[in-house]
Amino acid sequence: MTHKCQAIVVHCMDYRLQSYINQWLETKFEKGTYDRAVMAGGVYDVYDVIRQVDIAARLHGISKVILINHEDCGMYGPGGTEERHEEDLDKAEDKIKRLFPHLEVDTFYLNLDGTFEQNS
Numbered sequence: 533m534t535h536k537c538q539a540i541v542v543h544c545m546d547y548r549l550q551s552y553i554n555q556w557l558e559t560k561f562e563k564g565t566y567d568r569a570v571m572a573g574g575v576y577d578v579y580d581v582i583r584q585v586d587i588a589a590r591l592h593g594i595s596k597v598i599l600i601n602h603e604d605c606g607m608y609g610p611g612g613t614e615e616r617h618e619e620d621l622d623k624a625e626d627k628i629k630r631l632f633p634h635l636e637v638d639t640f641y642l643n644l645d646g647t648f649e650q651n652s
């Protein structure tokens with residue numbers, strides 16, 4: 533590995549959230565210390581997410597995964613309750629931890645007003 537970074541951050545493509553996510557990331561990480569995977573629906577397709585995590589682990593030696601789902605996500609439609617998002621975030625976290633036991637996984641739910649809630 534010729535170059536390394538700390539983490540991969542996975543979040544939805546939804547344009548309404550990008551400036552909130554950018555600001556939040558600036559408070560959490562130093563600039564240029566994380567990969568970023570922008571996926572429609574966040575963890576909606578967990579296998580797409582796993583593929584990106586695998587690449588980040590192999591190419592950049594990450595130690596941390598940040599998963600962010602959000603309120604009113606178009607990929608989920610009317611079924612996208614906060615509970616459903618929490619469930620999907622938990623399932624994605626479990627799958628990633630099973631496949632990559634050395635990675636730390638943190639999950640968050642982002643409200644449309646820009647507030648982040650840590651999912652436990």
Ligand SMILES: [Zn+2]
Binds near residue numbers: 544572573604606
């Ligand atoms: Zn979305």
